[in-house]
Amino acid sequence: MTSVAPPSLAERSHPLTIDGSADGGGRAVLRARGELVQGCDAVLAEALAELPARTGRVELDMAGVIFMDTAGRQFLDTLRDYGQQHLIPVSATNWHGQPRRILELIGLDTSDPLRPVDPNPPVLPSPAPLPSPVSLERAEQLHELREEIEHLRRAIASRPVIDQARGILMATHSCTSDEAWHILREASQLSNTKLHTVAAAITCGAESGGPPPPGEVREALRQALARRGR
Structure with a gap:
């Protein structure tokens, strides 16, 4: 079973794919690879819909995800909603690189962000301004990342x-x-x-x-x- 996200955000070169397998005990393991961007929640929903009716637990392995933007919120909501609708435990583990850093910055449990949100998330320090063009570019990227994180934090807090x-x-x-x-x-x-x-x-x-x-x-x-x- 393989689901692939449609091209998005300027035709990214690593569209998200989700491979899955289920064992005889009702445990399903899904493996996500690529970039988690707009539209990837539909890919996850498709993969979940293909799981056997007897599935009693879903484990989503995120080790292959190399990039995540604010679409990660809806992606996690889709997995959480599936667990609530089917009354089964779900998890999303093995976060690495940039996606893991985003989870750290917004105070989510990087071992499984579907766990309750930390009521006292860490406050990001303001970067020291540097005059070089490279530093200015990095400061702009950090500003954009902070905005994405703030959108994600507000969405999770209101959930x-x-x-x-x-x-x-x-x-x-x-x-x-x-x-x-x-x-x-x-x-x-x-x-x-x-x-x-x-x-x-x-x-x-x-x-x-x-x-x-x-x-x-x-x-x-x-x-x-x-x-x-x-």
Whole structure:
């Protein structure tokens, strides 16, 4: 079983591939190779969809991944969602090089970034300015990397409340995890409200005595649910 990512980001020369195998005990081992960029979450989803129905554990070996940008967030979300939907343990291990450095900088466990996020991530020191052109170029690259890391950190920090909101929608409206995700996204777009804000409003409203979501969020949720026959 081999899945290959479509070309992206100026036709990168090392598209991501995922090879997999499953043993008789229900353990599946997937091996990722290449560059983890936009679109690679779909490659992972395809590889996961091809696993046997009896699979009881998924281990993703990242040793062959040589580059990762902010698309790594959705890639890890895809693996996490698969484990939650099938109620099985999943892991992503053997990170090396630049991908491992990104995990270190944002405070994730480099042995398995799907573990809980460190509540006190390390603060990156400001680089000392150097006059040479090479140093200026490196400083610009570091700035871009910090922006990618910050986007990834914010997305990971908001993940728990989004997962809670999806669970509430699944329990309340008898929908699947994927349907709940699309309902949240549609409600966010219809109300012009950030996704994590919509999720937080749903979570707070589900608590005993909690405030109901704002009117625009309630109306957007109603429309999103109606579109999916809920």
